[in-house]
Amino acid sequence: MKRSGPLYTLLGGLLLALFMLSLNATTGEGNSSYGQDAPGAASPAPTSAKPTASKPPKDSPSPTPTKSPSKRPPGKSEYAGRTADDAAAVSLSIRDDKAIAYYCNGRDAESWLKGKVEDDGSMRLTGKHGAKLEGTLAGNAVRGKVEIDEQPRDFTAARAKKPSGLYRATTEVRGAEIDGGWIVLPDGRQVGILKEDGTPKKAPRLDPKSLTAPFDGGELTAAPVVP
Structure with a gap:
C-alpha cells in the first residue's frame, strides 16, 4: 500500500497535464483579449482607407460689375x-x-x-x-x-464754346415784367425773344462780351443759364 502513493501522484500529474493541454487547445492563444499586442497575434487585415474628399476651392468672389461710363460730360x-x-x-x-x-x-x-x-x-x-x-x-x-x-x-x-450758348435776363422796368432769352449760335447768329408783361417780340441784339442788350433807353443785363 505504501507503493501506491507515488503511483497516484504520477497519475494525478498526468491527468492535470492532459487537462491543461485540452484547455489550451480549446481557447487558443490567438484569442487573447489584447489582440495584436499579444505575442504571435495575427495582424488585422488592412482596411482600405476611405478617400478623403478634396475640399472644394472657395468660390472666387464674383467680379464686381463694371458700370458703363457715363456719356454725359462732367460739369x-x-x-x-x-x-x-x-x-x-x-x-x-x-x-x-x-x-x-x-x-x-x-x-x-x-x-x-x-x-x-x-x-x-x-x-x-x-x-x-x-x-x-x-x-x-x-x-x-x-x-x-x-x-x-x-x-x-x-x-x-x-x-458750344463761349460766347455761344444760352442767356437770359429777367427784371422789372417801369413796373413791367421783362423776360428775355437769347440763343447765340456757333456761327455768331442770335435768336431770341423778349417778353414785356407776357407780350413777345424779337429780342434786341445781345453784346456777347458785356452781355448787355439795349432796351427802352437803357440796357438789360443777361447771364448764362445754369440748371
Whole structure:
C-alpha cells in the first residue's frame, strides 16, 4: 500500500497535464483579449482607407460689375443749334445730370424746358403747356425731337464754346415784367425773344462780351443759364 502513493501522484500529474493541454487547445492563444499586442497575434487585415474628399476651392468672389461710363460730360456744358426745318433754334445747358433747354423761333414762340440727363445721355425735358424735348447726348452734340404747341420738330444742337450758348435776363422796368432769352449760335447768329408783361417780340441784339442788350433807353443785363 505504501507503493501506491507515488503511483497516484504520477497519475494525478498526468491527468492535470492532459487537462491543461485540452484547455489550451480549446481557447487558443490567438484569442487573447489584447489582440495584436499579444505575442504571435495575427495582424488585422488592412482596411482600405476611405478617400478623403478634396475640399472644394472657395468660390472666387464674383467680379464686381463694371458700370458703363457715363456719356454725359462732367460739369457744365452748352449746346446750340437749329431744328431740321430751320424754323427755330434750340439750346441746352447741362450741369452733371440736370438740363435746361430753350426753344425759340425769334418772333412769337418760345419755351423753357428742364429735366434730368441719364447716364446713357438720354433726356426727357418738359415745359409749360405740354412742351417736351426728348434727346440723346452723343459725342459733341445733342440730337432729338422737341414738341411745342403740338408741333414736333427734329433738332441737332452742337457743343458750344463761349460766347455761344444760352442767356437770359429777367427784371422789372417801369413796373413791367421783362423776360428775355437769347440763343447765340456757333456761327455768331442770335435768336431770341423778349417778353414785356407776357407780350413777345424779337429780342434786341445781345453784346456777347458785356452781355448787355439795349432796351427802352437803357440796357438789360443777361447771364448764362445754369440748371
